[in-house]
Amino acid sequence: MGIVKTTGKALAKAPEAAADAARAAKPSPNPMTNLILADIALRSGGQLLRRAVEIGLLGKALGAKEAGKLVKGRSMGQTLVGTAIARIATRSVPGALIIGGGLLAKTLYDRKHAGAAKESGRKAIARQAKRGN
Secondary structure (H helix, E strand, O other): OOOOOOOHHHHHHHHHHHHHHHHHHOOOOOHHHHHHHHHHHHHHHHHHHHHHHHHHHHHHHHOHHHHHHHHHOOOHHHHHHHHHHHHHHHHOHHHHHHHHHHHHHHHHHHHHOHHHHHHHHHHHHHHHHHHOO
């Protein structure tokens, strides 16, 4: 395969061509409208992806139907706490260390008290799945 040489003129025109393509792709001439539309699209896509990943991960252990009920039955408080924890963990290294350390401690505690943790978790999952019906 040969090497493609690019001239200085072509490189200088590349940003202009990209800007022209971006201008043509906008749904509205109002930049604020475009910002709102992009925000809605990204949030919706992220929410759909998150739901699919949760159901996929839980589905291996519980079955897809039961996992769907479990995700659907989550309370507003559980959603807000999960969002807050994820935000803290992803915004800074100390936050990631604190959240990661807490998750590690909880996992080790649950392993030490496996019988009680398993039963407690089973009851909590049953309650949440019941809310999801």
